[in-house]
Every structure is written in structure tokens, then in C-alpha cells.
Amino acid sequence: MRWPEPQVWAALIAAGLATYLVRLAGFYVLKGFAPRGRTKAALDALPPAVLMAVIAPTVLATGPAETGAALATAVAAALRLPMVVVILTGVASVVLLRMMLA
Amino acid sequence: MAPILVAAAPIGLLWGTLAAGKGLSALEAWLMSVFVFAGASQFVAIDLWQTPVDVFVVALAVFIVNLRHILMAASLSRQVGAVKPALVPLMAYVLVDEAWALSERRALRQKFSLAYYLTCGFGMWITWTLSTALGAFLGKSFGDPAALGFDFAFSAMFMGIIAGFWKGPKTAAVLAAAGGVAALVKLTVPGAWYILAGGLAGVAMAASLHREGDA
Numbered sequence: 105m106r107w108p109e110p111q112v113w114a115a116l117i118a119a120g121l122a123t124y125l126v127r128l129a130g131f132y133v134l135k136g137f138a139p140r141g142r143t144k145a146a147l148d149a150l151p152p153a154v155l156m157a158v159i160a161p162t163v164l165a166t167g168p169a170e171t172g173a174a175l176a177t178a179v180a181a182a183l184r185l186p187m188v189v190v191i192l193t194g195v196a197s198v199v200l201l202r203m204m205l206a
Numbered sequence: 207m208a209p210i211l212v213a214a215a216p217i218g219l220l221w222g223t224l225a226a227g228k229g230l231s232a233l234e235a236w237l238m239s240v241f242v243f244a245g246a247s248q249f250v251a252i253d254l255w256q257t258p259v260d261v262f263v264v265a266l267a268v269f270i271v272n273l274r275h276i277l278m279a280a281s282l283s284r285q286v287g288a289v290k291p292a293l294v295p296l297m298a299y300v301l302v303d304e305a306w307a308l309s310e311r312r313a314l315r316q317k318f319s320l321a322y323y324l325t326c327g328f329g330m331w332i333t334w335t336l337s338t339a340l341g342a343f344l345g346k347s348f349g350d351p352a353a354l355g356f357d358f359a360f361s362a363m364f365m366g367i368i369a370g371f372w373k374g375p376k377t378a379a380v381l382a383a384a385g386g387v388a389a390l391v392k393l394t395v396p397g398a399w400y401i402l403a404g405g406l407a408g409v410a411m412a413a414s415l416h417r418e419g420d421a
Contacts, residue, residue: 108234111258116234118265119251120241123272127298130279137280145416146409149380151274152371153408156381157388157401158250158271159361164389170358177362181369187213190369191220194362199355 169205173198210304211329214245215337220359221248222341228255235342239335244302246367247271248338249360254398267398270405278306285309285318293320300327302334376415384408 108116139147163174177194185193218239225235230252242248247268254263279301286294297320305326312322371377388404395403 105233106231108231108237109258111261112230112234115251115259115261115264116237116241118261119238119247119268120243122265122269123242123244123247123275124299126269126272127275127279127301128295130276130281130301131283131286131294131298134276134280135283138284141418142413142416146413147277148373149377149409149412150277150405152368152377153380153384153412154271154274154401154405155246155364155368156384156408157404158246158253159364160385160388160404161392161400162358162361164385165393170361173358174361174365177365181365182372184369187363187366188216190366191217191359191362194365195355195359198358202355 167205169198169201172201207308207326207329210308210326211333214304214330214333217245217363218334218337219341219344220356221245221252222338222343223345223356224249224252224360225255225338226342226345228252229257230255230342232339232343236335236339239338242268243299243331243334244268244272244275245334246303246364249363250398250401253360260397263398267401270398270401273405275301278303281310282306282323285313286320288318289320297323297327300324300331302327302330304330376412379415380408380411383411 159174162170164171173194176197177190180190180193222232222235225238226232230238238248238251242251250267250271251264254260254267279298282297282301286297289297305323308326309318309323312319368381384404384407387407388400391403392400
């Protein structure tokens with residue numbers, strides 16, 4: 105087993121610290137914080153908005169196969185099918201569409 | 207709790223496979239799971255991973271994706287009055303979406319249980335660290351993940367998670383704003399800024415659609 109390069113160590117530790125400090129801050133800095141009204145509506149939107157932002161380039165700006173597969177996956181997700189079924193729908197449809205559109 | 211662990215194992219294997227595809231060893235994949243221990247952000251980190259790795263790009267992206275945990279921790283902090291202060295750093299370490307959601311759901315009906323929360327958290331920890339390392343170890347034998355469509359699995363998984371946040375038409379507007387802005391920024395600005403820009407656009411949309419009297 106090869107020992108990680110210094111650059112890799114730096115990335116792993118920086119990513120780990122960023123995550124751990126966020127989690128700690130919720131317990132100590134925002135202790136008992138219970139947002140209401142517009143603040144709550146905005147903060148509630150943060151998780152889905154960030155997740156959507158993460159996948160948007162793949163889904164919207166890669167090619168027709170990825171966008172088509174995303175539509176099929178969105179249907180499976182909207183039907184609240186089990187996560188494994190949603191993932192398999194996405195993987196199978198992207199493989200099929202890439203073959204058809206290649 | 208068992209179904210959550212069963213669901214996490216194949217996702218961990220998949221992440222390990224993608225990590226191996228980007229050149230990470232099983233040890234490096236395991237270390238990332240131990241240090242970061244947050245599935246969604248690890249998928250983003252691997253998506254942005256290059257050789258040599260850009261430390262700032264990876265850490266910023268992980269930070270942005272995990273910002274939601276500050277709200278989960280704040281919500282948990284209201285339950286933990288009876289918990290020994292020395293145990294709070296341990297609680298923070300295993301704060302993953304699944305442990306948080308299960309504990310909060312249970313706390314609606316009965317008193318918050320630290321033992322239950324830590325069992326969920328460390329159950330996820332064992333499942334995630336082992337499955338990701340195994341995925342990276344086996345990953346090299348699979349070859350190119352894109353050939354099997356595995357590169358798309360991560361987007362599909364996120365769509366499944368997003369569906370869990372659905373609250374009606376306003377969610378559609380939030381997702382459209384976040385997705386549209388993120389795609390535009392990704393095409394015009396290098397690095398991970400598109401995640402921050404899209405996230406802020408979604409949050410701004412939610413704030414502007416809010417009407418007093420809404421739940």
C-alpha cells in the first residue's frame with residue numbers, strides 16, 4: 105500500500121476539518137437556535153438547493169444522454185421509489201441513452 | 207436503523223469505486239471516510255479530484271456541501287441538555303444525515319436518547335468506512351466507471367435525496383433557481399464556486415417566495 109502524498113494528506117485533513125468545525129459550530133455557536141418565518145424558509149431550502157447545485161452541471165450541461173437520464177431518474181425519485189431503484193434507473197438509462205445517441 | 211445501514215453499504219462501495227477511478231488508494235479512500243465522514247460531500251470531492259489535487263477547491267466544496275450540518279447540530283443541541291459536555295465533540299463527529307434524521311424522528315415521540323443516536327452514528331461509521339475502503343480496493347478491477355454508467359450514479363442518488371425535501375411547487379422554484387445558476391456559473395467560472403452560487407440562488411428564491419403566515 106502506497107503512503108499518501110503530502111498534497112493528498114493536506115486535502116484530506118482540510119476537508120475533514122471543514123466538516124468537523126461545521127458540525128461543532130452547530131452545537132456550540134448556534135446552540136438552541138430555532139429559526140422562524142422567512143429565515144426558517146431560507147435555511148430549510150439550503151440542503152436541496154446545494155444538492156441541486158452540485159448535480160446541475162452534469163444534469164443540464166453535459167449532453168442529451170445525461171439530461172434524458174436525469175428526467176427518467178427524476179420520475180423514479182418523485183415516485184419515492186427506494187434509493188437503490190432510483191440509482192439503478194439513472195445508471196441504466198444513461199448507459200442506454202449513451203449507446204443510442206453515440 | 208438496519209435498512210439505513212443496508213442502503214449505505216452499496217453507496218459506499220460505489221463511492222470507493224469512483225475514488226479508485228480518480229487514482230485514490232484504498233488507504234486514501236478509507237482516510238477520507240474517517241476524516242470527512244459525510245457521503246454527499248465525498249462524492250463532490252471525488253468529482254473535483256485531480257492529480258495533483260487542488261486542496262482549496264476540494265476543501266471549499268466539502269465545506270459548502272456540509273454547511274447544512276450546522277443546522278442539524280443546532281437542532282440536536284436543544285435535545286442534549288442532559289448529555290455530558292465531554293461527549294458533545296463525539297456527537298458532532300458522527301453527525302450524519304441519517305443519524306440526525308432517525309434521532310429527531312424518535313425524539314418526537316420519546317425522550318432524546320444519546321445511546322440511540324451514537325448507535326446510529328457509529329453504525330453508519332463502521333458501514334461507511336468499511337464499504338468505501340472495500341470499494342476502492344475492488345475498484346481497480348472494474349476499470350472505467352463511466353463505461354458502466356457509474357459516473358451518473360452519484361447524480362441519481364442526489365436526486366433521490368432531493369425528493370425527500372419536496373414540499374410542493376416552491377421546492378420546484380428553489381431547485382430551478384439553484385440548478386440554473388449553478389450550471390451557468392460552472393460554464394463560466396472555474397473551480398467549485400458554482401455550488402455556492404447555486405445554493406445561494408436557491409436560498410434567495412425560498413426567502414423571496416416566503417409569505418408571513420406560511421408554515
